[in-house]
Amino acid sequence: MxxxxxxxxxxxxxxxxxxxxxxxxxxxxxxxxxxxxxIGDPDLPTPPHIVAAMQEATADAGTHRYPAYVGLAEFRAAAARFLTRRFGVKVDPEREVVTLIGSKEGIAHFPVAFVDPGDVVLVPDPGYPVYATLTRFMGGEVFALPLRREHGFLPDLAAIPERVARRAKIMWLNYPNNPTAALAPPEFYRQVVEFALRYDIIVASDNAYSEMWFETPAGSFLQTPGAMECGLEFHSLSKTYNMTGWRVGFAVGHAALVAALLQVKTNVDSGCFEAVQRAGVAALDGDQxxxxxxxxxxxxxxxxxxxxxxxxxxxxxxxxxxxxxxxxxxxxxxxxxxxxxxxxxxxxxxxxxxxxxxxxxxxxxxxxxxxxxxxxxxxxxxxxxx
Ligand SMILES: Cc1ncc(COP(=O)(O)O)c(C=O)c1O
Known part of the structure; x- marks a missing residue:
């Protein structure tokens, strides 16, 4: 063979x-x-109230069947409440939120919905490798956005050539950032929205580290006026609640982007274990x-x-x-x-x-x-x- x-x-x-x-x-x-x-994998255990919710949920045979593709309504509602509580962002959990099997799953499947051969995808460099790899899997072209120390590890949008911007389909952002640990100020996000709307580029914001800040709370791209018109954001319970092995997160944003991601997922996976989503509700709604x-x-x-x-x-x-x-x-x-x-x-x-x-x-x-x-x-x- x-x-x-x-x-x-x-x-x-x-x-x-x-x-x-x-x-x-x-x-x-x-x-x-x-x-x-x-390796960026927490050494600390998942908090006990989340483990207890999981134990209870696994004992309920109602969680043992195929889950709904889009995710448990209660989990998506808890995700929406989290966004409102934390960022003041209001979303419709029915149309604008989809459960993910960890944010990596959504990040990997998103380009499948939008990248055709020859499309350009703007990817931070250095950056979480999945953005570039899946772009290439889809036959897309990666255009690296250098993150420089002297520029606060933010991409310089003015340095993106006009012809590249015109061909770009998606721009990936990740703040709080891996590996540089930088935060993005609201003013940067405002520039991103303006750029994205000007060139018709989808903004995919990876906010997997949203709760891991030290002095100033990290923001969300979705807080920016116009963000819901051009983008979506990936969230994860992995690092916030020491749940890397559990595999649960969510994507939230423009309903058409969420629907497209769901269409890919429907053809690839069969949803996130409902017991894990119930534990996720305990995490998001519980004592912080x-x-x-x-x-x-x-x-x-x-x-x-x-x-x-x-x-x-x-x-x-x-x-x-x-x-x-x-x-x-x-x-x-x-x-x-x-x-x-x-x-x-x-x-x-x-x-x-x-x-x-x-x-x-x-x-x-x-x-x-x-x-x-x-x-x-x-x-x-x-x-x-x-
Ligand atoms: C920047 C970034 N995004 C997303 C993820 C994926 O996290 P998860 O799939 O556990 O939600 C990671 C994991 O390390 C990461 O560093």
Whole structure:
């Protein structure tokens, strides 16, 4: 048999993390104690009231059948209440909200509804890799929007050539941002709406980290006047409630965009387990003290880690949001810097180039370890002579 891969799979760039995974295995085999800050997966458990709601829901046979494609009405209503409570945004849960099997699922399926071969998609660089990969799967062309430190890690809309803007179908945005941890000010979103309406571009805003802010609450693209005319936003319960393994999120925005996404989903998946959606209602409608506590924990971790690295002479960017920290690589290629941290200090980071060439010059740490381990990581980096 010749299991020849489809060209679209062959065209995916080599998996950068394979090097790092191999080196991790090698170092562990030598008995090295690795502090793994490489992956953005919370180390904390899902709050007990959400687990209890799930236990109750799974015991109810009513949740065991195929769920509705669009999602449970109660979950979509809870999502709409969350948007109103948090951002003052009012949406119709019937027409403007669809449940997702994690926001990644929706982000991956959205281009299937809108990207034809040759269409241009505007993608932040560095950025969550799914935006670019699915554009390419659909035969679309990725136009990278560099996120530069000196520009607050916001794309420069004025630098997008007119001919590109005219051909662009979707613009992806992601604030709070992975991997740079930047926030977007309302004024930026106003410029985005104006740009999108001028060139007839759909704005797809990925707000998976909306609740992970430290000083100033993160906003929503949908708060911007005109946003509901040109876009939609992806939300996730993964990081807010430590539910990465549960797979639940939602998309909300213009009814036609939500309907198109639902049309793709109807042909691909069969909905999100209703018990998970009921637990999602408990999360969204329940006491948000657990989210305050989560922010307190990550804020403490951020402060310890960033102050320690700064004291040790590193150029570290203290994040206003997310649980990611960018560190400048002292002029070294990001992959080489990452390998040296791993080999010489036993600290695992992610080269920001794993999110696009625009990430060169930085590595990303995820604050997914207790304070004591972060202090230890700082001590090891302090001893390192780079
Ligand atoms: C920027 C961004 N968007 C979306 C996701 C997907 O999250 P989930 O599918 O768990 O909702 C992630 C996950 O790490 C992410 O970093």
């Amino acid at each position: 010749n299991f020849k891969l489809a060209a679209r799979i062959g065209a995916i760039p080599p998996y950068l993390f394979a090097h790092i995974d191999a080196l991790k295995l090698e170092e562990r085999a030598k008995g090295k104690d690795l502090i793994d800050l490489g 003290a657990c989210v305050d506590e989560l922010r307190r924990i990550y804020r403490e971790r951020r402060d310890v880690f960033c102050a320690g690295l700064a004291r040790a002479g590193y150029d570290v960017i203290k994040p206003p949001a997310t649980f990611y920290v960018l560190l400048a690589t002292k002029g070294m290629p990001a992959l080489e810097f990452t390998m040296r941290l791993l080999r010489e200090a036993g600290v695992v980071a992610t080269p920001a180039t794993g999110f696009g060439a625009g990430g060169e010059g930085f590595v990303r740490f995820a604050l997914t370890a207790p304070v004591a381990r972060l202090r230890e990581a700082v001590a090891r980096l302090e001893r390192l002579r780079l």
